[in-house]
Amino acid sequence: MQYEFYEILQLIGALGVFLFGMKVMSDALLLLAGSKMRSILERMTSNRVLGIGTGFLITSVIQSSSATTLMVVSFANAGLLTLVESIGVIMGANIGTTITAWLITILGFKVSMSTIALPLVGFGFGFTFLKKEKLKNLGSFIIGFALLFIGLQFLKEAMPDIKNNPELLAFLSRYTDLGYLSILLFLLIGTVLTVVIQSSSATMALTLIMTAQGWIPFELAAAMVLGENVGTTITANLAAIIGNYKAKQTARAHLIFNLMGVFWMLILFYPFLKMISWLAIYLGSESPYVNAAAIPVAISLFHTIFNIANTFLLVWFVKPIAKLVERIIPERLEKYKQIDEPKFLTENSLKYPETAISTLRKESKYLFKNAVFEIVSHALNIHRTDIKSDLKVKKVIKKSNILFETNVRELYITKVKNIYGKIISYATKAQTVLKLTEAQNNQLLELKIANRKMVEILRYVGELSRNVGLYLNSDNKHIKKEYDKIRNRVVKVLRTIHLFRTEKDNEVYHNKLVQLKKEAREIFHSNNLKIDELIRNDLITVDMASSLFNDYDNVNDMIENLIDVADLLYGKQDSLLESDV
Missing domain, CATH: 1.20.58 (Methane Monooxygenase Hydroxylase; Chain G, domain 1)
Structure with a gap:
């Protein structure tokens, strides 16, 4: 196989550029709209529908479900959100994160962003010299947006060419023909990749590129997407380690909600994928089972419909989920402190x-x-x-x-x-x-x-x-x-x-x-x-x-x-x- 150490470093570097672009874009958007987003989060969670809408809105705007869930964990830790309210916001964040997949699919595969990405960096950099803080943040957002697609282009170029590396396809084929075991294996791969990279968006980008290059078929890509849904919960759970029991409950609720979604999806996996294939054809694309180039669109459809269906299904069980979480992480009485010690300051x-x-x-x-x-x-x-x-x-x-x-x-x-x-x-x-x-x-x-x-x-x-x-x-x-x-x-x-x-x-x-x-x-x-x-x-x-x-x-x-x-x-x-x- 001719894919050597230097090429591996190029792949890691391309992933780094993609992640850096995502971080710069997300951070800039948080600075541009962070106070308004947090104000919305604090006030508009009085019922499940508002909570879901709030989670969707915030994640759609800041383009990071991890940032949203970290915000939710912090608010729960401070007592600004109840567990039930937190679960609603997390449900909405899961739907909001599907916007990223569509962004990558449409602009990364359907439109050639590489030709305008570098000029965008220059354009955005010009804003950073201005005095107004909002315009500086806007410039950072433009730079991050451009870097995201530069990184995506680098990723596509850094991926090994299967035609010149038939050994790689032979290696992968050993694990793609194991039936349901292959589904579970690639679900695990998606989970581990997301945990290691700490970004479901980056794992989604890798999955879409692998399908476009013909590495893996549609059903295994869908299994990786399910794994990404599980892996993305690790960020909130890590943040909750230093939080109180409320923060831990919120993080576990995120994990349980996503695990329940994966569980029922695995039961209906093949019929659900056939429905996605039919819908893709109906919307004017080709069948992902026939043409590898059609898989990115089908995967984005799968990701979106799965998260919407999962939210619609489990929104009626928010209180039972909350009770389950409270049993797993019971309310813990704080260790007695002398009154001269801060009780809440962290x-x-x-x-x-x-x-x-x-x-x-x-x-x-x-x-x-x-x-x-x-x-x-x-x-x-x-x-x-x-x-x-x-x-x-x-x-x-x-x-x-x-x-x-x-x-x-x-x-x-x-x-x-x-x-x-x-x-x-x-x-x-x-x-x-x-x-x-x-x-x-x-x-x-x-x-x-x-x-x-x-x-x-x-x-x-x-x-x-x-x-x-x-x-x-x-x-x-x-x-x-x-x-x-x-x-x-x-x-x-x-x-x-x-x-x-x-x-x-x-x-x-x-x-x-x-x-x-x-x-x-x-x-x-x-x-x-x-x-x-x-x-x-x-x-x-x-x-x-x-x-x-x-x-x-x-x-x-x-x-x-x-x-x-x-x-x-x-x-x-x-x-x-x-x-x-």
Whole structure:
């Protein structure tokens, strides 16, 4: 056989050019439309039909089912997509990836792209000198598109000529006449090639060239296409290794969905191929069983109809598939972490703005509803369970007279300081490495503001806590009454915040928070008058009055910050940014 080492290197190089062109084109399209695509992915998955349409649209535009499934895995990892929604998008992505096969078949075999490919590279390169980022990305897309077909031309030329290498045809013929065993063998070859190359599009291109050169017949090419459908799931499964159980479930769902499709197709394999042959002839092509040149069109038809049929068949079983996946990858309780360790922040979530923002919001909410809520309530000698209960506020205050041993400074260091630093660092990194829209950047700024306010809340309550402990069981009923009023106001705010974040119809509680914030601003004058009256009547000492003056200021500032944080984390976005920046 005259196909030597140099020719093998040429074949690998041609494949490299093809893959590089595919990557440049896909990356450029992600930069051009990535934020819109991710926005569509986040919002348009409320039902199966929308999910399938979204997956198809994104994959058709960015020309990479792997990029789509990686996006889906990242969104599932961040909790932006449920398992059922993820399965719908993956189904659509499987249909969208068939566009690539048609692109290669029509432009790579029916149209001579090699004559205009190099001029296209020059044309696209000119765009990269322009200042506008969108035009630069457009230039990269044109270059990638041209390189794709230059690589395809190189692949066709690098493939050995069977006429001059009859030994190769003899070698292959040993494995093409084994009946159903040949089908399984070439299915495995398609799977392995896709896993090794990490691109179903590249394997599809190789398959189409092999059929056009007369290496393998139609049915074995179809078997390789089925293998490619299985092999392409490896990308998502590799990405899910470092993800949480949700990411792993999504990746396994992709694998199971494609395996189920291959299973039923193997049962109906020969009748299905005859139907494809009839359809190809009906559409004006020749039979792939008669003319090798007609196989690329028939394979593209097979790929498209199979994926559409598989989606239509299995879309009715999305929930059972989800339940099966949940049994294979059960919900795993996270290992217990001290609260000073980040619970949600992961490097994987820094891949997209949407996942980074979602992760930061979850971490901030967790810090607020656990550490901050606990420290504030305990610092004022109040049980969190009483705040969350239906017990009247006066009774909550009355029963909370046993002094807690609460060291706010120590609690801040052990439960808040480290995680606060990680949140700010993570948000800053997201702003540095990700391309954010103005709205997304504002959301990150709001999250930073919310966390900064949480730290301020703990500073205020730390100062307040010392005097609460001092006067909680004081013999002076007047000073005790004033500090009970302070605690009463804080309990009202904490309870309203709890209801605001837990109740579905939370507009009522939002309005109450607005009112409580307004009262905090207006009460300053009446507090001063009250302290003056207590001093004039010798009901409190000068030291007590000094403490009250400071603590009235502290509690007013603390209440405003508590309400601001609740609004930033649980209310309408961008509501407070302008007033705080």
